Amino acid sequence: MATDTHRQFKDRLYGQFARIGKALSNPHRLEILELLAQSERTVDSLATEIGLSLANTSQHLQALRQAALVDSRKDGLFVYYRLAGAEVFELSRVLRTVAEGRLAEFERLIREHFSDRVDAEAVPMTELLKRARSKQVVILDTRPASEYIAGHIAGAISVPVDDLQRRLQQLTKGKEYVAYCRGPYCVYADRAVEMLRAHGRRARRLTDGFPEWRAAGLPVTNGVEPGALK
Amino acid sequence: MATDTHRQFKDRLYGQFARIGKALSNPHRLEILELLAQSERTVDSLATEIGLSLANTSQHLQALRQAALVDSRKDGLFVYYRLAGAEVFELSRVLRTVAEGRLAEFERLIREHFSDRVDAEAVPMTELLKRARSKQVVILDTRPASEYIAGHIAGAISVPVDDLQRRLQQLTKGKEYVAYCRGPYCVYADRAVEMLRAHGRRARRLTDGFPEWRAAGLPVTNGVEPGALK
DNA sequence: CAAGTAGTATATTGATTACTTGACTATGGC
DNA sequence: GCCATAGTCAAGTAATCAATATACTACTTG
Structure with missing residues (x-):
């Protein structure tokens, strides 16, 4: 039948x-x-x-x-x-979005763990894009170096969060820093911002991570930036 | 630690x-x-x-x-x-997209089952939107009546595929028909097109279904259309 | 070709899942 | 109040899944 x-x-x-x-x-x-x-x-x-x-x-x-x-x-x-x-990636991002929007328990978990993160201060991608040309803004990629090399936000310099302490003096006080990492729930950028502020730098985190930036079609580079710090 | x-x-x-x-x-x-x-x-x-x-x-x-x-x-x-x-819905749609694009087995299943469906003839949503104002184009909702009432493409008339046979004479030969149903893999619209053509009508199916149309922000209505056939 | 490393295949364990069955709850009609 | 219907709950069973342990293959290096 x-x-x-x-x-x-x-x-x-x-x-x-x-x-x-x-x-x-x-x-x-x-x-x-x-x-x-x-x-x-x-x-x-x-x-x-x-x-x-x-x-x-x-x-x-x-x-x-x-x-x-x-x-x-x-x-x-x-x-x-x-x-x-x-x-x-789009699929896993939509899944994440649904979890964010719909699961109360998820909400609670995030608030609990990021109680100190001042979300209002996070920089959205659009804002960073606008200000990226300014020489005053330095974009920091806080992920492990291998991930930076595989692809990063155009113009960002690689400062893995574990190296940040010993490279602090290279990051002068006059600039403004925006740190990013793997995604909105990755803590590398949060840790970097915390450490930078503790040493008198102006720093904020990017709301999203590198994959979101790339998926939005914004400018990316791979390999090592020509003028990068070492 | x-x-x-x-x-x-x-x-x-x-x-x-x-x-x-x-x-x-x-x-x-x-x-x-x-x-x-x-x-x-x-x-x-x-x-x-x-x-x-x-x-x-x-x-x-x-x-x-x-x-x-x-x-x-x-x-x-x-x-x-x-x-x-x-x-x-967005989530289940992205999941479907990934399956379409990546699973060879899925591809095979579709080709096997829709061997007779001439995909090139399916009307994309953008085209239907453009031509919807023409009095020559009649949009047919082939889903069960309850789904039509809950929401349908603006201007479409409800012709559940099971009622199509006995309502054929209401669908005159001079018009052009576009049938849609629940989604790209729903067969109601295909069956309707087949039946309409067998009786000398010009008919094509919409590529997508009602949920995709609504998600695209295109015009929808609910309840019964004022000028609808009975 | 011997030794070491990266990764896969297979068997086994306990945990989880899908489904059935039958009892139970809530609502509305008579 | 009694019965029928829609739905949920709980217990049981077979199938599937996640993880471990162990054996194995593939490749590199000396």
Whole structure:
């Protein structure tokens, strides 16, 4: 009967959609996707950063690959995984937006953890873009250097948050600093702002992170900036 | 140690995101979301349409509510569920887009099932919008009447695909017909176009469905159109 | 080619999920 | 107040999932 065929088709159709949903149903896999939105990474470096075993990380990556959300390339001993496309970041961003807007518990968690973050002071992307040409504004990329090299906001200099302390004297007091990192819930930029202010610098964080900036089609660069500090 | 606190925060953060992902990880729940994108519905009507038991459907709806993707209201004996917001449709649409773009198997399934659908002939929303003012173009809503009443493309008339046969003579040959339904993978519009053409009418389907039209901010109406056919 | 490292495959464990069944609650009609 | 209907709840079962441990492959380096 025709309705049977139709049901069968629908089951297969939604079964395909659910493959994507299943890939998004695990916290660790979502964290992996956020890390891969910064730059491609090896299995081992993902495992270390997230705090999972190598085997477990590899399995999660297989799951993501079966949902076609990530691709990989092999280079010598290492297997580098990357997001399969810009839509994949878009997907995880929309998921995040829904969580932000709808989950009361999420709201509470954020308020609790970022009680000291003055959100009103965060710089939106549009504002930074306008003021980026000013020589007074210095954009700081507080992520690990490898992520900076893989891609960063045009004109930003790399100051991984762990190096900030010993590089403070290079960041003179006359300037105004805007720090960014991996995304709105990444704490690197918050820590950097805190440290800079403690040493008398004017500093604010960018509301969003690098992936959001790139997704908005704003200017990005990769490699090392010509005039970068060392 | 500080890193422990940080790990704990991240686990809770991604745990929250994963609540949304988990809700999207089941084919039946995705089908429910698509139906609710058309109009609010009772548990029973969802169960019947999808072919699940009442209890099972109720449980899926609980799962969706815990992820804050749906809301409900009680009216007499009936409990009506609806999408919790426009972002929820946006989410399921992006998920669909990713599946379309990335899953080879999905591609195959669609080609197999819609082998006869001439995609080149489907009308994009922009084109329909432009031509909608012409008295020559008649827009047909082929979904069940209740969904039409809950909201439809401005100016469309309700012709549920099951009623089309007996209402054919009301649809004169001189006009040009554009049929739409629930979305790009809904077959109602295809069936309507097929039937109309078999009876000598000029007919094409809209590429997308009503939820996409509404999400694009294009003109919609609810209730019954003033000049509608009966 | 031996040794070491990065990553994958497989088996096993306990936890979670989907679904069924039957009991239960809430509402409205008679 | 009694019955029927819509929906939820709770318990049980089979299937799936996440994680571990262990064995294995692939590649590099000496």
